[in-house]
Amino acid sequence: xxxxRMLYVDDSGSVDRGLIVYGWVEVAPDRWRHGLRSILELRKxxxxxxxxxxxxxxxxxxxxxxRARISTRPSEDRVEWKTLGxxxxxxxxxMLAACPDLAxxxxxxxxxxxxxAYYDERGEVYRTLIESWNMEHRAAGDLAFVSMDGNGDxxxxxxxxxxxxxxxxxxxxxxxxxxxxxxxxxQMADLVAYCVFTHLNRHRGNEFGWRWYEDHLLGSxxxxxxxxx
Numbered sequence: 727x728x729x730x731r732m733l734y735v736d737d738s739g740s741v742d743r744g745l746i747v748y749g750w751v752e753v754a755p756d757r758w759r760h761g762l763r764s765i766l767e768l769r770k771x772x773x774x775x776x777x778x779x780x781x782x783x784x785x786x787x788x789x790x791x792x793r794a795r796i797s798t799r800p801s802e803d804r805v806e807w808k809t810l811g812x813x814x815x816x817x818x819x820x821m822l823a824a825c826p827d828l829a830x831x832x833x834x835x836x837x838x839x840x841x842x843a844y845y846d847e848r849g850e851v852y853r854t855l856i857e858s859w860n861m862e863h864r865a866a867g868d869l870a871f872v873s874m875d876g877n878g879d880x881x882x883x884x885x886x887x888x889x890x891x892x893x894x895x896x897x898x899x900x901x902x903x904x905x906x907x908x909x910x911x912x913q914m915a916d917l918v919a920y921c922v923f924t925h926l927n928r929h930r931g932n933e934f935g936w937r938w939y940e941d942h943l944l945g946s947x948x949x950x951x952x953x954x955x
Contacts, residue, residue, distance in 0.1 A: 730868035734911040736875045738919035749832040749919030757827040764825040765910045783907040786920035819942035832922040832952040849882030854955045856886045863896035873902040875912045
């Protein structure tokens with residue numbers, strides 16, 4: 727058996743809004759370097775056009791809402807940070823849509839849980855995702871490898887992988903945890919999760935992103951839309 731998919735996952739959602747979202751970017755191992763080149767070329771373009779250094783972390787909830795100063799544009803230039811952040815987000819989404827080596831996906835759940843119950847349900851949603859991937863790859867007779875944002879302090883993610891029966895397990899190993907500040911892949915997964923959350927959680931404050939999913943990600947979504955679980 728061979729590894730057929732490399733999956734980069736991040737979560738989004740809100741207790742207040744009653745939503746749990748997981749979004750991901752995926753690539754075939756033999757196209758990994760080509761997909762990474764597309765991301766790195768994007769980062770070079772963002773530096774040329776917007777003075778956003780390639781090493782600067784793109785964390786969607788921060789830069790899209792203007793809370794992160796992602797540009798090194800000279801101080802005499804007047805920068806409207808929300809406008810810049812949203813322009814950068816759209817550039818990233820266009821790259822994801824245009825790159826033939828990359829695909830995206832997302833699952834979501836509506837919930838009334840709060841506090842610890844919300845945390846536990848978020849873990850259940852992730853386990854549902856892992857089980858569905860395992861079934862897909864078992865049927866295809868190949869394997870998948872999952873990477874995530876985080877430092878490994880959430881046991882739900884490890885438990886989801888280890889709950890799979892070893893006899894028919896097709897998801898390799900525990901999730902590989904990455905600091906998003908050091909992973910271009912995880913930063914793209916973060917943007918996918920954010921975009922899907924905005925797509926589902928429509929209110930006047932995020933009207934700017936209501937159609938980002940339809941306009942940029944729908945055509946690359948492996949499920950033809952965010953999947954409710």
